[in-house]
Amino acid sequence: MNDNNKSDVERMQLHEELKSDSVAGNGLINRRHLLGLGLAGAGSLVAGNVLAADAGLVIPAWSKTPGRELSGYGSPSHFANAISRIAPSPNSISPGTGASRTPLHLLQGTITPNSLHFERHHSGIPDIDPAQHRLVLHGMVRQPLSFSYEDLLAYPQISRAYFLECSGNSGANSAPTASDNSAGGIHGLLSCSEWTGVRLSTLLEEAGVTPGASWISCTGADAASLGRSVPLNKALNDVIIALYQNGEPIRPEQGYPMRLFVPGWEGNVSVKWLTQIKVTDAPANFRDETSRYTELLPDGRALQFTYPMGVKSLITSPSGQMTLQRRGLHEVTGLAWSGSGAIRRVEISADGGRTWADAHIEPNQQELTLTRFRLPWLWEGGEAILQSRATDTAGNVQPARAAWVANYSPANRYHYNGIQSWAVSAQGEVKNVYA
Amino acid sequence: MFTPKRTTAIFLSLLLGACANAAEDSPRLGTPISEAQLQGWDLIVAPDGSGLPAGSGTAAQGQLVYEQKCASCHGMQGEGMPGVPALAGGSPIGTPPLMTVGSYWPHASTLFDYVRRAMPPLAPKSLTDTEVYQVTAYVLHLHNIVERDFVLDRNSLPTVQMPNGGNFIDRSQVQR
Numbered sequence: 001m002n003d004n005n006k007s008d009v010e011r012m013q014l015h016e017e018l019k020s021d022s023v024a025g026n027g028l029i030n031r032r033h034l035l036g037l038g039l040a041g042a043g044s045l046v047a048g049n050v051l052a053a054d055a056g057l058v059i060p061a062w063s064k065t066p067g068r069e070l071s072g073y074g075s076p077s078h079f080a081n082a083i084s085r086i087a088p089s090p091n092s093i094s095p096g097t098g099a100s101r102t103p104l105h106l107l108q109g110t111i112t113p114n115s116l117h118f119e120r121h122h123s124g125i126p127d128i129d130p131a132q133h134r135l136v137l138h139g140m141v142r143q144p145l146s147f148s149y150e151d152l153l154a155y156p157q158i159s160r161a162y163f164l165e166c167s168g169n170s171g172a173n174s175a176p177t178a179s180d181n182s183a184g185g186i187h188g189l190l191s192c193s194e195w196t197g198v199r200l201s202t203l204l205e206e207a208g209v210t211p212g213a214s215w216i217s218c219t220g221a222d223a224a225s226l227g228r229s230v231p232l233n234k235a236l237n238d239v240i241i242a243l244y245q246n247g248e249p250i251r252p253e254q255g256y257p258m259r260l261f262v263p264g265w266e267g268n269v270s271v272k273w274l275t276q277i278k279v280t281d282a283p284a285n286f287r288d289e290t291s292r293y294t295e296l297l298p299d300g301r302a303l304q305f306t307y308p309m310g311v312k313s314l315i316t317s318p319s320g321q322m323t324l325q326r327r328g329l330h331e332v333t334g335l336a337w338s339g340s341g342a343i344r345r346v347e348i349s350a351d352g353g354r355t356w357a358d359a360h361i362e363p364n365q366q367e368l369t370l371t372r373f374r375l376p377w378l379w380e381g382g383e384a385i386l387q388s389r390a391t392d393t394a395g396n397v398q399p400a401r402a403a404w405v406a407n408y409s410p411a412n413r414y415h416y417n418g419i420q421s422w423a424v425s426a427q428g429e430v431k432n433v434y435a
Numbered sequence: 436m437f438t439p440k441r442t443t444a445i446f447l448s449l450l451l452g453a454c455a456n457a458a459e460d461s462p463r464l465g466t467p468i469s470e471a472q473l474q475g476w477d478l479i480v481a482p483d484g485s486g487l488p489a490g491s492g493t494a495a496q497g498q499l500v501y502e503q504k505c506a507s508c509h510g511m512q513g514e515g516m517p518g519v520p521a522l523a524g525g526s527p528i529g530t531p532p533l534m535t536v537g538s539y540w541p542h543a544s545t546l547f548d549y550v551r552r553a554m555p556p557l558a559p560k561s562l563t564d565t566e567v568y569q570v571t572a573y574v575l576h577l578h579n580i581v582e583r584d585f586v587l588d589r590n591s592l593p594t595v596q597m598p599n600g601g602n603f604i605d606r607s608q609v610q611r
Contacts, residue, residue: 091518093508094556123556137465138473145465156460202461217479223559225478225552231607276477283607284481285542287549291534294603300531302539305607340610409531 018329018378024357026350027378029329031360083107085116086184096124099166101188104335105319110370111161112191114246119253120166120189122288123224126273130257133221135241139279142208149257152198152241159196159244160263161369163337165189165309167266167293171413173420174405178432183319186432187420190335192370195261196244200277201236209279217284218260221275228269229283230262234307238263241274264339264368265307266415268293296409308339310417311398313346313373313390324428327381332359336371338392343371345391350377352385352421352435353400359388367393384424385435401434478560480548484593487547490564491588494581497573500566504555513577523577532599537578541603543595547571568592 021030076083087100099120102112112118130149138144166189172179173186209232216235219227230239242250242261250256255272262269268288283289283305295303313336318324332350336343342365347356359373373388390398401418421435470477480486502511508519513535515521525533532538536546551567553559562570572587581587581595 093518097556123553123559136468136473136476138468138470138477143465144468144470144473146468147465151464151466154462154464203465206461206463206465217481219479219552223553223556225559227479227548227552276479278477278479280481282481282483284479284548285545287545287553290542290545290603291536291540291549296531297604301602301604303606304541304603305605306609307607308610411531411534 015378023375024349024351025355026382026384027380028332028348028350028355028357029376029378031374031376083116085119086182086188094123096121099168099189101184102191103182103184104188104190104314105183105316105322107316108333108372110192110335110372111246112193114193114248114251114254117164117191117193117245117251117254118166118189120168120267121222121224121253122226123222125252126222127252128221128257128273133257133275135258135275135277137203137207137277137279139217139277140210140213140281141204141279142210145203145207147203149243152243152258155198155202157196157198157243158240159194161192161194161366162261162263163190163192163309163368163370164261164267164270165312165337165339167268167306167309167414170312170314170416170418170420173401173418173432173434174408174410174413174416176410178434180321181432182321183314183316183420186320187314189267190337190370192337193245194247195240195242196247197240197242197258197261200239200241200260203241203277204236204279207279212281213279215280215283217276217278217280217286218269218271218274219276220255220259220271220273222273226268226271226288227284227286228271228289229280229286229305230260230265230269232279234262234265242270262307264309266293266309266339269307293414295414296412297407298409300409306415309337310415311338311340311343311390311392311396312336312417313343313388313398314420315348315386315388315422318386318424318430319422320430320432322430324379324424324430327379330377330379331374332377332386333372333374334388336361336373336388336390337369338390338394338396339368340396341393342367342369343390344393346371346373347389347391348373348375348377349387349389350384353387353419356389379424379428381426381428383426385433386422386424386430387419387435389419478548478552480544480551482542482544482593484544484589487544487589487592488564489589490568491586492565492567492569492572493586494569494572494576494583497566497569497571497576500562500570501573504562504566505570508555513574522574532602535578536574537580537598539599541597541600543571543575543580543592543597546574547592550574 083106085100091097102118135147169189170187259272260274315334336346346359348359349356359375404418423433513523525538575581
């Protein structure tokens with residue numbers, strides 16, 4: 001059925017029917033009801049039309065001539081190639097030091113394309129020849145060992161989809177005033193890939209950890225030789241030496257030829273360009289686990305070795321700097337994750353947290369990965385504040401921004417996981433706000 | 436029919452079997468290496484002083500090294516500049532600490548470790564161990580943590596008390 005043939009009366013009837021199936025204030029709709037209506041019914045609320053009422057379809061030019069040749073390493077359509085990482089201007093002293101962000105608001109699903117995975121480097125991206133690279137495992141072991149890249153490729157490997165989030169992600173929202181920025185600009189130090197690699201426990205078993213060991217100290221082969229310490233119980237649990245990312249060798253920006261991957265924990269501990277694992281009985285207290293990546297409290301003390309990322313979610317659409325182009329039905333969608341388990345529930349509010357509705361998530365969510373959530377929303381041109389709130393399988397609930405802020409010194413930017421609020425104006429403009 | 440006891444026994448044997456299989460699956464391709472071969476390569480220095488090399492230095496000696504190799508970015512008094520961290524200034528507890536060595540860093544070993552592995556940013560690992568001792572002493576002296584003629588070496592460095600050392604809460608075993 002063509003939308004244009006539907007009478008205003010029918011349109012109003014459908015509208016009223018949808019509103020009667022509201023699950024929370026300000027237009028949130030029961031998704032099951034919408035599915036029952038079918039797409040034609042939902043689409044009929046769209047006000048604008050692409051085609052004039054009497055225009056016929058024509059066969060496009062690309063259907064009348066053969067397409068281009070095959071290619072080696074593929075690339076996106078040139079119509080869709082504006083999607084890129086959000087990068088600041090380079091540091092004047094050390095251009096390779098800094099961060100670029102994943103444009104979360106321009107992506108769908110849960111897996112981040114490798115070219116769009118966020119970056120955080122402490123002294124640029126080294127150009128490592130895998131034939132010369134070595135991973136050395138030493139310290140409190142019976143036999144110190146050295147592994148080549150070729151060696152590791154021959155070990156049994158496992159593959160799992162895990163999120164990776166920088167400890168400083170979303171830190172902008174801990175500032176006193178809300179910055180006018182996009183979802184990716186604020187929260188894009190977050191990505192999710194299928195990581196494949198060798199269990200660290202397999203290598204530790206081969207070297208033979210000696211009694212009394214309780215930590216590992218790991219360093220990378222970059223110019224910063226970035227180091228982080230990881231408790232041995234985590235190292236023996238689910239940590240891998242990652243060699244592949246979404247099926248291909250990990251990118252130089254992600255640590256080629258190998259990185260430590262520590263599921264669920266702040267990104268900085270997943271040491272890139274991994275070259276050293278020293279088994280010890282105490283943490284090394286590297287610069288990036290003392291001077292940085294520690295959280296200042298209101299009383300001046302600081303939390304150290306805060307590893308799991310807190311339960312968190314954000315709406316990626318509609319989100320900051322977008323403009324709703326029409327009144328009617330929109331899908332509210334976003335991402336949720338937790339470093340302490342799987343996502344059990346995501347709630348959405350369209351009225352600044354007064355009423356909440358359960359968003360739809362697929363059942364049986366895996367641990368330590370991204371969860372996509374969705375819920376229909378009927379926007380009738382009024383003001384709204386969209387929020388999402390995640391709960392994980394450990395029972396942790398994402399805090400309101402004010403509650404998070406109260407827990408820390410105003411100087412702290414790490415481990416921010418407060419609820420994100422997007423204000424929608426009567427003109428449909430979406431903006432980052434504190435609500 | 437399984438009794439609970441028998442079920443447990445079977446479960447345990449399966450678990451042990453799985454572990455044994457994991458080990459059997461390993462091709463065990465690691466090449467033995469000695470700690471002696473890691474001399475000069477392993478740069479990790481821990482708060483207990485482990486990993487500190489031979490050599491020594493004082494703040495008085497470190498001033499020249501600092502002015503030649505550090506001050507252009509970190510400033511003559513460690514004041515920093517946009518995009519470059521300040522090294523000195525601020526005080527611990529009482530007023531909010533600044534992220535400087537004297538005001539915030541809990542261990543002197545971290546300063547030695549970081550300078551040796553990562554500084555200066557355009558030529559990391561170019562300082563000699565003696566220069567690292569000297570510069571470390573100088574930066575500590577900027578905050579009056581050590582005297583100008585205090586000799587920093589592998590024995591004295593672990594004894595340096597950092598003003599903010601006791602103000603960190605270890606969260607390493609908190610899993611959520």
